Amino acid sequence: xxxxxxxxxxTSFKEGAEVYSLTIxxxxxTLVNYLFILGESKFIIWTVNSxxxxxxxxxxxxFFDGLVGYTLAKFSxxxxxxxxxxxxxxxxxxxxxxxxxxxxxxxxxxWLDTYWGIAFPGLMTGFGTFLMRQFFMNLPDELIDAAxxxxxxxxxxxxxxxxxxxxxxxxxxxxxHFLGNWTAFIWPLIVTNDPDLYTIPVGIASFNGEFQSDxxxxxxxxxxxxxxxxxxxxxxxxxxxxxxMLAGLKG
Amino acid sequence: xxTVSLIQLNKNFKEISAVSDFDMFIEDKEFVVLVGPSGCGxxxxxRMIAGLEDITSGTVKIDDRIINNVHPKDRxxxxxxxxxxxxxxxxxxxxxxxxxRARKYPKNEIELKTRKAxxxxxxxxxxxxxxxxxxxxxxxxxxxxxxxxxxxxxFLFDEPLSNLDAKxxxxxxxxxxxxxxxxxxxxxxxxxDQIEAMTLADRIVxxxxxxxxxxxxxxxxxxxxxxxxxxxxxxxxTMNFIDCELEKTQPGLHCQLSGGxxxxxxxxxxxxxxGPSREMYIGIRPEDLIHVTSKRENxxxxxxQLEVVEPLGAETLLICKGDFGEITGKSNQAxxxxxxxxxxxxxxPDRIHFFDKKTRKRLRRII
Ligand SMILES: Nc1ncnc2c1ncn2[C@@H]1O[C@H](COP(=O)(O)OP(=O)(O)OP(=O)(O)O)[C@@H](O)[C@H]1O
Ligand SMILES: [Mg+2]
Numbered sequence: 001x002x003x004x005x006x007x008x009x010x011t012s013f014k015e016g017a018e019v020y021s022l023t024i025x026x027x028x029x030t031l032v033n034y035l036f037i038l039g040e041s042k043f044i045i046w047t048v049n050s051x052x053x054x055x056x057x058x059x060x061x062x063f064f065d066g067l068v069g070y071t072l073a074k075f076s077x078x079x080x081x082x083x084x085x086x087x088x089x090x091x092x093x094x095x096x097x098x099x100x101x102x103x104x105x106x107x108x109x110x111w112l113d114t115y116w117g118i119a120f121p122g123l124m125t126g127f128g129t130f131l132m133r134q135f136f137m138n139l140p141d142e143l144i145d146a147a148x149x150x151x152x153x154x155x156x157x158x159x160x161x162x163x164x165x166x167x168x169x170x171x172x173x174x175x176x177h178f179l180g181n182w183t184a185f186i187w188p189l190i191v192t193n194d195p196d197l198y199t200i201p202v203g204i205a206s207f208n209g210e211f212q213s214d215x216x217x218x219x220x221x222x223x224x225x226x227x228x229x230x231x232x233x234x235x236x237x238x239x240x241x242x243x244x245m246l247a248g249l250k251g
Numbered sequence: 252x253x254t255v256s257l258i259q260l261n262k263n264f265k266e267i268s269a270v271s272d273f274d275m276f277i278e279d280k281e282f283v284v285l286v287g288p289s290g291c292g293x294x295x296x297x298r299m300i301a302g303l304e305d306i307t308s309g310t311v312k313i314d315d316r317i318i319n320n321v322h323p324k325d326r327x328x329x330x331x332x333x334x335x336x337x338x339x340x341x342x343x344x345x346x347x348x349x350x351x352r353a354r355k356y357p358k359n360e361i362e363l364k365t366r367k368a369x370x371x372x373x374x375x376x377x378x379x380x381x382x383x384x385x386x387x388x389x390x391x392x393x394x395x396x397x398x399x400x401x402x403x404x405x406f407l408f409d410e411p412l413s414n415l416d417a418k419x420x421x422x423x424x425x426x427x428x429x430x431x432x433x434x435x436x437x438x439x440x441x442x443x444d445q446i447e448a449m450t451l452a453d454r455i456v457x458x459x460x461x462x463x464x465x466x467x468x469x470x471x472x473x474x475x476x477x478x479x480x481x482x483x484x485x486x487x488x489t490m491n492f493i494d495c496e497l498e499k500t501q502p503g504l505h506c507q508l509s510g511g512x513x514x515x516x517x518x519x520x521x522x523x524x525x526g527p528s529r530e531m532y533i534g535i536r537p538e539d540l541i542h543v544t545s546k547r548e549n550x551x552x553x554x555x556q557l558e559v560v561e562p563l564g565a566e567t568l569l570i571c572k573g574d575f576g577e578i579t580g581k582s583n584q585a586x587x588x589x590x591x592x593x594x595x596x597x598x599x600p601d602r603i604h605f606f607d608k609k610t611r612k613r614l615r616r617i618i
Contacts, residue, residue, distance in 0.1 A: 142336035145303050148323040149330045150397070151353035164340045 012220035019215045033220035042195055043221055046203035051228065053115060053199060054181040057122040061177045062170050064124040069132025070158050074144060084133070090126040099187060106191055117191045118199065122181055128173050135169040136162060171239040178232050182225075200225045253314050253404040253437050254279050255300065260309035262295050262461075269295045270461045273309070277439065282431055284440045284448040286484070287458035293441040296458075297407050300439065301330050313404055324353070329398035330407040333414065335390045337382035337397075343369070344378040347396045354401070368400040371430070388419045395427075399434060406438040412447065424450060445485050449473070457481050479611040482534050482604055488568065490534045490604070491578040497605070498528040506533065510574030514551045516600050520618040523607075531614075534604035540580030540596040542569060550597055553578075557592045569594060 011019060012033055014026040037043045072084050102121055111117030139162055147157040163170065185201040192198055198206065204221045207214050260273035270292040277283050285293045298304035300311055302323035311318050318326055329350070337346050348365040356364070369375045372392045382390060391411060398406055412420045412427075428451055431438060442448055448455050449469045457464045457472060457480075464484075465477035476482035482490050494509040503519040543552065555573035562568075567582045571594055580596045582588070605614045 140334070140336065142332045142334055143338060145298075145301075145323075146330070146332060146336035146397075147338070147349070148303065149301060149328060150350035151324040151401075152349075153322075153324060156353070161338060 008219045008222055011216055012223045014216050016214065016216055033216050034224075036217060037220050037224065041207075041217075041221075042198070042203060043200075043224065045196055046198050046200045047225075047228075049115070049118075049197060050182060050199040050225075053119045054178050057119045057181050058174050058178045060119075060123040061125055061128050062174060065128030065132050065173065066163055066166075066170065067158065068124070068129045069134075070136045070162050072129070072133045073136035074139070074141070074162075087126045087129050091130070095187070099190060102187065103190055111191070113192055113194045113197055115197070118188050118197070121187060122177070122184070125177065128177065131169060131173055132166065135166045139165060168240050171236040175233060175236050179229055182229055252279055252435070255405060255437060255439070256310070256312040257296075257300070258310040258312070260296065260299060260311065261307045262292070262299060262304065263307045268461055270299070273463060275456065275463075275466060277437060280435045280437055282438045282440065282451060282453045283456060284442060284452035284454075285456045285458060286442055286445055286448040287464075288484070289443060290460075291458040292461040293443075293458060294409055295461075297330075297409055297439060297441050300405075301328055301407055302326050326405075327401075327403050328405045328407060329401055329403040331394045331398050331409065331411045333410040335382075335394040335414075337390055337393055339382050342379050342381055343374060343385070343393050343396075346382065346393055347374075347400050350397060350401045364400050365396075368396045371399065371433070372396045387415055388423065391415060391423060395430070399430070399436075402434075403436065406436050406440075408438065408440040410442055411440075413442070413444070420447075427451060446487070449485070455485075457484060459484075475615075476604065476613055478613055479532060479534070479606040482606070482613065486536055488537050488579045490536050491540065491580075492532045492534050492606075493575045493578070494608075495531050495533050495575075496528055497525050497531050499525060508533075508553070508575040510576070512553055512573065512575060514553070514598075516551070516603075518618060519600065519616065521605060521614040522617050523614050525614075530608040532606040532608060532611075534606060535578075535598060535602065537568065537579040538581050539599060539602035540578060542580055542582035542584070543595050543597045544584070546595075551600055552595050552597050554593055554595050555580075557588055557590060557594050560588055571596075 006024060007022075010024050010026055013029040013031070015028065015030055015032065018026060018028075068087070072080060072087075098121070106112050106117045106120075111120065143161055143165075144157055147161050148154075152160065183201055184199070185205070188199045189202045189205065192202060195203070195206065200221070204218055204225070207217045207221065255275075255277040257273050257275045257277075260270060261268070262270040273296055275283075285296060287293055295304060299306050302318065302321060306319055313326065313328075338349065341349065344365055347368055348361050351361045351364060365378075366375070369378055372395055374389070374392055374396055377385065377389060377393075382393065385393065391414075394411065412423050415423060424447055431451075440451060452469055454466060454468055455472050456466050459480055465472055465481045467475070467477075472481055472485050476485065479492070483492065496507045496509075498505040498507065500515070503515065503517040504521075504525070505513065505515055507513045540553075543550070553573060553575075555571035555578055557569055557571050558577075559570040560567060561570065567584070567588075569580045569582050569588070571578055571580065578596075580594070588594075601616070605616075606612065607614060
C-alpha cells in the first residue's frame with residue numbers, strides 16, 4: 001500500500017531521465033522539480049483554487065447536511081418520509097450520469113469557468129444528510145425541549161445544542177468531503193477551460209501532454225498536493241477523539 | 252408569580268386520547284402535584300402547558316393571556332425533566348446561565364444571578380464541571396438551578412426525583428419544599444410517587460387514563476377520596492376493600508360482608524338513598540383496622556387469620572385472611588403473634604368508606 005507513495009516521493013526528487021528506473025533512492029537527488037512547480041507553473045494558483053472550493057464546500061456541506069439531517073430527524077411534518085427517501089435515492093445515481101445535466105445547467109446559467117460552477121454539485125450531499133440524520137436521531141429530545149424552555153429559537157438550538165453534540169460525525173463528514181473534493185477530477189475538468197481556474201487534479205493532469213508526460217513533475221505536484229490533506233486530517237482527527245469522549249459522558 | 256387556567260384541555264395522539272377534558276384553575280404560588288399510574292397522561296398535560304406538545308382542543312392561560320399558540324421560548328416557563336436534560340457539552344455555569352443568555356441579560360447580571368442560584372443549591376464548587384462529572388443528585392440540583400435562575404412565571408417538574416435513590420429522594424423532596432417556600436413560584440409537579448405528592452402538594456390532581464379522578468388537598472384525597480380508584484391509589488399500604496351488601500335497618504345500616512361476617516351500624520345514614528339493599532365496597536385503611544386484644548362491648552369488629560407479620564419498627568403490619576378476602580391491619584404489639592392466630596380488628600365507623608359497586612363513587616355519611 002505504501003509503495004506507490006514512496007515512489008511518488010522518490011520520483012519527485014529525480015531528474016527526467018531517471019524516472020523510469022525503479023530505484024527508491026534517486027542517484028542525484030534534486031530540487032529542480034519543486035522549483036519548477038512552485039516557480040514557473042500555476043501550481044500555487046491551483047492550490048488556492050482547490051483550497052477555496054474544498055473549504056467552502058466542506059463548510060456548506062456541514063451546514064446544509066446538518067440542518068436538513070436535523071430537520072428530518074427531529075421534526076415531524078407531512079412528507080418527511082418522502083423527502084428522506086428522495087434524498088437517499090440520490091445516493092444511487094452515479095456521478096458520471098449527472099455530469100451531462102450539470103454541464104447543461106452550468107452552460108445555461110453561465111456558470112462555466114466560475115468557482116460556483118466547480119463547487120455547486122458538492123454544496124450539499126445525500127450521503128452527508130443521511131449520516132447527520134442518523135446521528136441526530138440519537139440526540140435525546142429532552143435536550144431540545146430543555147433548550148426550548150430556556151428560551152432559544154429552533155435555529156439557535158440546532159446551532160448551540162444539536163451541532164456541538166455531533167462534532168465527531170461532523171468531523172468525519174468534513175474529512176470525507178474535503179478529501180473527495182480535493183481529489184475531484186472529472187467535473188472540474190469539464191467545467192473549466194481557463195487554466196487560472198483549474199483545481200490541483202486538473203492542473204496536474206495538464207502536465208501530461210498529448211505526446212509526452214513529465215512524470216517527475218506530476219509526482220512532485222502530487223507530493224505537494226497531499227500536504228494540505230494531511231493537515232486537515234490531523235486537525236479534524238482531534239475533534240473526532242474529543243467528540244467520542246463527550247459522547248461517553250452523555251446520559 | 253402567576254395563575255394558570257387549564258380549560259377543557261384535550262390531547263389525542265391519532266385515535267388515542269391521552270388527556271381528556273382537563274379542567275383546573277391554579278392559584279398564584281400554589282404547588283400542584285399531578286399523580287397517577289404510568290401512562291395516565293401526566294407528562295402530556297405538563298408538556299401541553301409547556302408548549303412542547305400541541306393541544307388538540309382547549310385553552311391554556313397564564314394570568315389572563317391565552318398561550319395556546321405561543322412558542323415555548325416565549326411562555327416564560329421553566330421545566331425540569333426526568334433525566335435532567337443537562338447540556339453535556341457545557342459546564343455547570345453555562346448550563347445554569349443558558350436561559351439567561353437566551354434572554355440577552357447583560358453579562359455581569361448573568362454572572363450575578365447564576366452565582367446566586369448556584370449558592371442556593373450548593374453548587375458553587377461545581378460550576379466548572381461538565382455534567383458527565385456529576386453525581387445523580389448534583390445533576391438534579393443543576394437542573395433545578397437552571398429553572399430557578401430565570402425567575403419564571405411557572406415551574407414545571409416532570410418526575411424530577413425519580414432517578415435518585417430512596418435516601419437522596421427523601422432529602423431532595425425536603426429541599427424542594429424549602430425551595431418553594433423561598434421562591435414561591437407557582438409550580439406544577441408530576442410524579443407517580445404518592446408520598447411525594449402528599450408531602451409536597453397544596454393540591455393534588457389524581458389522574459387515570461387521561462381523566463381527572465379528583466382534585467383536592469392532601470387531606471381531602473386521603474380522607475375523602477372521590478371514588479374507589481383514588482382511595483386505592485393514595486396511601487400505603489393501600490386501603491382494604493371488601494365486597495359487601497348494605498341493607499337498610501331501623502335505625503341504621505346493616506353491613507353484610509361477602510363470606511358471611513357482618514356488622515351493624517346504628518344511627519348511620521349515607522348521602523344517597525340505598526333502597527332496601529345495595530351492592531357496595533367498603534374501604535378501610537390499614538391504620539383504621541386496630542388489632543384489639545381484649546373484648547369490649549359494642550365494638551364493631553371483624554375477624555381474620557394472621558398470615559404475615561411485618562414489623563416496621565414503630566408499628567407492625569398484620570396481613571390477614573378472612574372469609575371476605577385479604578386485609579392489612581395494624582398492631583402496636585409486635586411480639587407473640589402466631590401464624591394462623593385469629594385476630595380481631597376494631598373498626599371506627601367514621602373511618603369506613605363506602606363505594607358504590609357500579610359507579611365506584613364514594614358515598615358520604617350524613618348522620
Ligand atoms: N408521542 C406520542 N405518540 C403517541 N402516543 C403517546 C405519545 N406520547 C404519549 N403517548 C401516550 O399518551 C398516554 C399518556 O402518556 P404520558 O407520557 O402523558 O403518561 P405519564 O402519565 O407521563 O406516564 P409515566 O408515569 O409513565 O411518565 C400514554 O398512553 C402514551 O402511550
Ligand atoms: Mg411521564
